[in-house]
Amino acid sequence: MAISLGTAILLACGNAGIAVAQQAPPSPSAEPSTSSLPIDVLQSKRDQTRAELEALSKTMSVSTDAARSIEAAIADLDKTSASLRQALIDAATRRKDYEAKVQTSEKKLTDLKIKQETIRASLRERRSVLAEVLGALERMGRNPPPALLVSPEDALGSVRSAILLGAVVPGMRVQAEKLMADLQGLADVQRDVADERGKASAAIQAGLEEDRRIALLLEENAKQNAVKSASLAEERRKAQELAGKATNLEGLIQSLESEISSVRLAMERAKREEERQKQLTAEERERARQLAENGVPDKNRIAPAYPFASLKVKLAYPVEGDLLRSFGDPDGTGHPARGLTLASSAGAVVTAPADGTVVFAGAFRSYGQMIILNAGEGYHLVMTGMDKVNVQPGMFVFSGEPIATMGEKRVASATALALETDRPTLYIEFRKDGNPIDSKPWWAVKETGRARNDS
Numbered sequence: 001m002a003i004s005l006g007t008a009i010l011l012a013c014g015n016a017g018i019a020v021a022q023q024a025p026p027s028p029s030a031e032p033s034t035s036s037l038p039i040d041v042l043q044s045k046r047d048q049t050r051a052e053l054e055a056l057s058k059t060m061s062v063s064t065d066a067a068r069s070i071e072a073a074i075a076d077l078d079k080t081s082a083s084l085r086q087a088l089i090d091a092a093t094r095r096k097d098y099e100a101k102v103q104t105s106e107k108k109l110t111d112l113k114i115k116q117e118t119i120r121a122s123l124r125e126r127r128s129v130l131a132e133v134l135g136a137l138e139r140m141g142r143n144p145p146p147a148l149l150v151s152p153e154d155a156l157g158s159v160r161s162a163i164l165l166g167a168v169v170p171g172m173r174v175q176a177e178k179l180m181a182d183l184q185g186l187a188d189v190q191r192d193v194a195d196e197r198g199k200a201s202a203a204i205q206a207g208l209e210e211d212r213r214i215a216l217l218l219e220e221n222a223k224q225n226a227v228k229s230a231s232l233a234e235e236r237r238k239a240q241e242l243a244g245k246a247t248n249l250e251g252l253i254q255s256l257e258s259e260i261s262s263v264r265l266a267m268e269r270a271k272r273e274e275e276r277q278k279q280l281t282a283e284e285r286e287r288a289r290q291l292a293e294n295g296v297p298d299k300n301r302i303a304p305a306y307p308f309a310s311l312k313v314k315l316a317y318p319v320e321g322d323l324l325r326s327f328g329d330p331d332g333t334g335h336p337a338r339g340l341t342l343a344s345s346a347g348a349v350v351t352a353p354a355d356g357t358v359v360f361a362g363a364f365r366s367y368g369q370m371i372i373l374n375a376g377e378g379y380h381l382v383m384t385g386m387d388k389v390n391v392q393p394g395m396f397v398f399s400g401e402p403i404a405t406m407g408e409k410r411v412a413s414a415t416a417l418a419l420e421t422d423r424p425t426l427y428i429e430f431r432k433d434g435n436p437i438d439s440k441p442w443w444a445v446k447e448t449g450r451a452r453n454d455s
Contacts, residue, residue: 042110049110050423053102054346057204062212070213074220084221085398091213092402095349098207099320103345105200109193116189119182126179214349214402218390235262236362239393243364250434253372253380256359262394266302266357267374270396273303274376302396304355308375315353315399315442318383319344319406319426327438338436339382339429343421350386350404350426352397353442361389367427371403382429 062070077087239260246252256263321344331337356373359380364370367384371391375381387407397403406424430439 042114045110045113046106049106049113050345053106053109053200053204056201057208060201060205060208062208066209067212070209071216074213074216077220081221084217085401088214088217088221088402089351089398089400091210091217092349092351093400095207095210095214095402096316096320096351098203098210099345099348101203102200102207103320103322105196105203108196109200112189112193112196116186116193119186119189123179123182123186211347211349218402235260235393239360240362243360243362246364249364249372249382249429249431252364253359253431253434256372256393257374260393262392263357263359266394266396270303270357270374270376273301277303301355301398304376306355308354308377308379311354312441313444315444316351317342317443317445318350318353318428319348321345321348321423321426324421324425327436327440339427340439342426342428343423344406344426346406346408346424348406348424349402350383350406352399352401352403353381353428354399356381356397358391358393358395358397358403361391361393369404373397378433380431382427382431384427385425387424 074087077083239256242255242259243252246255257267258264319342321342323340324343325331325337325341327338327340328336352373354373354375356375358371359374360370360372362370364384369386369389370382370384371386371389372383373381383404385406386404389404391397391403406426409422409424428439430437430442
């Protein structure tokens with residue numbers, strides 16, 4: 001719908017706190033990308049957005065109806081070990097998908113906020129021009145130019161006024177059109193912000209419901225795998241005692257696999273299964289390979305379904321987050337990092353990146369809460385920085401199974417030195433025959449996060 005110049009200017013003026021620029025501003029579509037902004041400005045906006053979403057999540061809860069629905073679904077579930085584990089994997093997968101959606105919304109909201117502030121800054125800079133234009137219109141209204149036919153003697157004044165208006169009005173129209181474009185751009189951004197907040201809110205709500213489902217499934221799984229509490233307590237005590245004596249990870253792993261009975265028995269069963277798999281015929285190996293490609297391995301297995309070395313470019317990160325530090329990067333102590341570090345969100349679920357036997361689950365020196373998985377073939381996967389672990393030594397876990405949760409803030413540990421973030425961080429280290437190796441070849445995900453400590 002067409003709009004007059006005067007109406008456009010008055011509309012712009014009537015918007016509280018919005019002003020006009022003296023010089024032609026860049027159009028919203030020509031704004032600089034967020035990647036060209038200073039790191040500290042971008043990080044500040046990201047932190048602000050993250051804090052807003054975390055505050056939003058704390059105000060939300062699982063509704064009574066949703067809780068009843070989840071409880072009913074679990075009650076109707078076949079309570080076999082395989083079905084429970086599969087339900088846990090499915091719930092954890094959904095939970096990580098929702099976490100990814102929240103993080104995507106967080107990034108989009110950050111970009112939209114920066115765009116919104118850019119438009120507002122452009123409008124504020126043109127406040128003086130708007131004042132001059134309005135002042136000129138007001139003066140013209142109080143002292144209009146003479147009409148040539150009424151007062152012929154004022155012909156010179158009329159000509160001068162016509163020349164002045166001919167020079168001024170086009171410029172005023174250009175300024176008004178720019179103002180209207182900026183105002184429309186601002187309105188569009190504000191609408192997009194509201195839409196993205198709605199998406200983030202829905203993802204947070206769905207994530208809370210999956211957290212509830214995972215908690216109930218873990219309780220059921222614990223009942224199915226119940227052991228004598230006294231025996232379990234003794235195993236934990238002995239594992240922590242060995243952790244206190246060990247001087248390094250290699251020594252800890254060796255002592256756990258030889259001295260903790262539940263771990264030793266699990267490893268023996270896994271080795272027997274590995275030997276059995278080596279005896280398979282070519283036809284049986286091909287069938288196993290096809291199963292691996294289809295992602296439908298036996299959920300009753302007690303050993304890794306496939307050789308760990310064959311899983312390159314197949315593993316998903318244990319937690320949704322941004323890559324902060326890669327293998328070989330400076331670790332803050334003058335040495336290269338022996339693993340990678342991911343920044344996650346508060347309370348994010350941590351899943352097993354591959355099949356494996358839990359060798360250790362607990363606190364170890366300056367690493368914080370740590371889980372060590374034996375993935376077979378001499379490979380061990382070490383993860384630290386969690387707040388709560390859900391597994392016990394000797395357990396066999398499946399790829400994608402929830403094994404821990406992150407805390408609210410970053411755990412101060414040896415693996416998190418010199419990281420310019422207070423977000424929860426997960427450190428992941430792959431070891432082969434006791435030596436750290438680069439895990440990058442195994443990950444199916446692209447390194448979309450920003451390493452070098454700037455996230």
